[in-house]
């Protein structure tokens with residue numbers, strides 16, 4: 608599986624040109640991309656990156672990729688990031704690695720987003736992967752009740768769980784927030800649910816990326832498949 612992730616990352620690298628401003632994704636697939644990009648930079652390619660997490664920042668710095676922020680640059684040319692699930696409309700579930708807030712800010716500030724993944728992430732309908740929802744710790748129960756109402760209005764239901772880290776403590780995002788993972792099974796109308804969740808005051812951001820990805824690079828046993836958003 609790691610080999611497939613690397614193949615997808617390598618294919619996405621072909622879209623990177625000298626002088627580009629890049630969003631750098633988070634997760635095990637994006638990690639391959641950052642590593643391969645670092646090799647190009649060492650070879651003389653000039654790019655500048657905005658990392659989507661502290662983990663990616665540390666990796667990019669170690670690879671000597673010049674970094675900037677969205678305060679210093681206006682738009683990015685391209686973001687390359689992984690995903691937990693993607694559907695034929697190239698809507699995504701992201702946030703399995705907990706970086707969904709910065710990932711969405713960076714993707715929204717980019718002219719293009721290429722999603723890189725092994726082909727097990729491709730689904731007909733989103734929702735098998737638990738939907739990460741980043742929340743403010745204050746008023747958690749009220750926020751979860753509002754989320755349950757949003758689920759009902761969007762025709763979905765399921766268990767919610769507060770994400771814990773490997774140490775058993777509540778997982779805290781780079782932004783100091785918590786994550787509720789919602790096990791919904793099948794999200795028939797992801798754009799509708801995305802809109803409903805965005806209305807909840809205690810929800811900082813959710814892991815549904817609607818209309819943000821322009822291209823998917825999927826690596827599988829049969830080779831690489833590139834899907835463009837229609």
Ligand SMILES: O=C(CO)[C@H](O)[C@H](O)COP(=O)(O)O
Pocket residue numbers: 632633634635636637688689690691700701702703704705706707710
């Ligand atoms: O959204 C993400 C992190 O917040 C990741 O892109 C997503 O979890 C996929 O990770 P991986 O490439 O390790 O499977």
